[in-house]
Amino acid sequence: MAAPHAVVLLSGGLDSATALAIAAGRGFVCHALSVDYGQRHVAELEAARQVAQAARAREHRIMRVDLAGIGGSALTDATLAVPETPTAGIPVTYVPARNTIMLSLALAWAEVLGAQDIFVGVNVLDSSGYPDFIAAFAALAGLATKAGVEGRPCRIHAPLIALTKGEIIREGTRLGVDYAQTVSCYQADEAGRACGRCDACRLRRAGFADAGLPDPTRYR
Amino acid sequence: MAAPHAVVLLSGGLDSATALAIAAGRGFVCHALSVDYGQRHVAELEAARQVAQAARAREHRIMRVDLAGIGGSALTDATLAVPETPTAGIPVTYVPARNTIMLSLALAWAEVLGAQDIFVGVNVLDSSGYPDFIAAFAALAGLATKAGVEGRPCRIHAPLIALTKGEIIREGTRLGVDYAQTVSCYQADEAGRACGRCDACRLRRAGFADAGLPDPTRYR
Numbered sequence: 470m471a472a473p474h475a476v477v478l479l480s481g482g483l484d485s486a487t488a489l490a491i492a493a494g495r496g497f498v499c500h501a502l503s504v505d506y507g508q509r510h511v512a513e514l515e516a517a518r519q520v521a522q523a524a525r526a527r528e529h530r531i532m533r534v535d536l537a538g539i540g541g542s543a544l545t546d547a548t549l550a551v552p553e554t555p556t557a558g559i560p561v562t563y564v565p566a567r568n569t570i571m572l573s574l575a576l577a578w579a580e581v582l583g584a585q586d587i588f589v590g591v592n593v594l595d596s597s598g599y600p601d602f603i604a605a606f607a608a609l610a611g612l613a614t615k616a617g618v619e620g621r622p623c624r625i626h627a628p629l630i631a632l633t634k635g636e637i638i639r640e641g642t643r644l645g646v647d648y649a650q651t652v653s654c655y656q657a658d659e660a661g662r663a664c665g666r667c668d669a670c671r672l673r674r675a676g677f678a679d680a681g682l683p684d685p686t687r688y689r
Numbered sequence: 690m691a692a693p694h695a696v697v698l699l700s701g702g703l704d705s706a707t708a709l710a711i712a713a714g715r716g717f718v719c720h721a722l723s724v725d726y727g728q729r730h731v732a733e734l735e736a737a738r739q740v741a742q743a744a745r746a747r748e749h750r751i752m753r754v755d756l757a758g759i760g761g762s763a764l765t766d767a768t769l770a771v772p773e774t775p776t777a778g779i780p781v782t783y784v785p786a787r788n789t790i791m792l793s794l795a796l797a798w799a800e801v802l803g804a805q806d807i808f809v810g811v812n813v814l815d816s817s818g819y820p821d822f823i824a825a826f827a828a829l830a831g832l833a834t835k836a837g838v839e840g841r842p843c844r845i846h847a848p849l850i851a852l853t854k855g856e857i858i859r860e861g862t863r864l865g866v867d868y869a870q871t872v873s874c875y876q877a878d879e880a881g882r883a884c885g886r887c888d889a890c891r892l893r894r895a896g897f898a899d900a901g902l903p904d905p906t907r908y909r
Contacts, residue, residue: 532755534803539750539798566797577758577786598838605829612822613789628876 474498475626476588478571479529481516482653483673484629487641488590489524491628494644497586499504501529505569506536512661516652523647532574539565555585572606572625579623580614588626592670594634603627634672635679642682649685662689695716695806695846696799698791699749700766700782701736702848702873703893707861708810709744711848714864717806720797721746726756726789736872743867752794759785792845799843800834808846814854814892826902854892855899862902869905882909 471642475497486549492499500520504515521529530610575587587610593597600632603625613620641648653673654663663670665688677684695717699707700895712719721741734751741749750819788811811819823845833843849857859873861868873893874883883890885908897904 480875492868494763516819523712530759534750534794539752539801558808565800565835566793569796569829570790570793573790574754575784576789580785581759581812581890596838598832602829602832605825607788609822609829612818612825615785618816618818 472496472498473586474582474584475588476500476502476575476582476584477526477588478575478590479503479517479521479526480590480649481513481520482590482669483634483641483648483651483676484590484592484637485517486524486590486646486651487518487637487644488626488628489526489642490641490646491645492588492626493524493526493638497588499524499588500578500582500584501526502571502575503529503531504572504574505531505533506567512657512659513547513618513652516650516661519650520646523650530578535575536565536567536570541548549612568602569606572610576610576614576623580616581590584623585616586624586626588628589673590629591627592629592634592637593631593638597631599627603626603630604630633679634676635681638676638680638682642680647685649687653686658689660687660689662687664689692716692718693806694712694720694747694804694851695808696720696722696802696804697746697808698795698810699723699737699741699746700734701740701871702810702812703854703861703868703871703896704812705737705856705870705873706740706744706810706866706868707857707864708744708808708848709740709847710864710866712806712808712846713744713746715806719744719746719808719842720798720802721749721816722750722791722795722796725749725751725753726787726790729753732877732879733761733872736870736881739870740866745798750798754790754794756785756787756790774789788822789826794829796834796843800836803836803837804843805841806844806846808858809850811847812854812857813851817893819847819850823850854896855901858896858900858902859908864902867905869907873906878909879907880907882907884909 475498479485479501495560503517611617652661653669655667695712696721699705699721705882723737827845873880873889875887
């Protein structure tokens, strides 16, 4: 029996690199998809390219969506500052409907490929609403595509959803992920080196400490 | 009280022009959104511009999404022919997950604008699954954005969903839509003139006949 194919959303960060390793570890032929929504941290896209190659993804595509034109996020709107202290509630680095848009693009590509599986590295620590969101997207996926209405809906896999950052890092390390390739920092420099101060850097550093593993992050 | 704002998906075709007129007629300040997913019929985008202006939309934005790169539709894949005879089932001109992607982009823009209403001109004659699809997207919308999780979910309006093509045309005509501006043809020329032979042209012509109104379509 031929190996099943999956579309894996790959941002270049730590979580999605782990989701890709898990999909590959489960035997899927992986098609990695990065979405360039006009974010500041283009270093992530280069990281995604390296991660996809290391995980032996069948291919890696970058789709460009012009979200920068509508503004509203510190990641896409150059007039908003990236915060360097923890903030309560939903952070300014939130991109409107980002996961919905990325999953929609993954769904479109999955249908073209004939793939019935999509992997996404979302985690409840980033939003407690993700389990409901993923369930709602899965329900939509069954109605949104030709394959879905013909009885072959896409499955939406969120294998990290209930893991702590430390557990994610331990699982990825076991599967051979080289986290030095990944970029989590919201304001990484062009070489992908992290600031060490933003919320994303703090969470990531705490994750390696929690996992009891050395932090391979390249700080500037 | 200030007028509410709405994002209206506007393809340049007959249905979405009518949906825009209905939104404006209900008192919404309309922000028209066209999505350029690499389709062949760029004449539609020029039609959308004219329709938005005629309906006094507050603004009209075109977001580009590079769906052509993944292929899979006669509308975005130049190697597939547009059919000129009616076909059974889901047509080859279907674009994978198109409505999901367009609604996702509308949702992102609505959140940035602080708009709580989205209008889309889908109709059950194009897919009997649209009512369930719209309900599923509305459920997702409540979980997908900051506004949604804070208790102000976007409402998804599909005012044409149960209308016949003739009823749509009568309603739009009553509201002042100039259908000569709209382009439905899958293979319109650069000036927006229709072929008169494809499925979309057939449906449109039958709609004007059903409405008992002259067909103002510009055929080549």
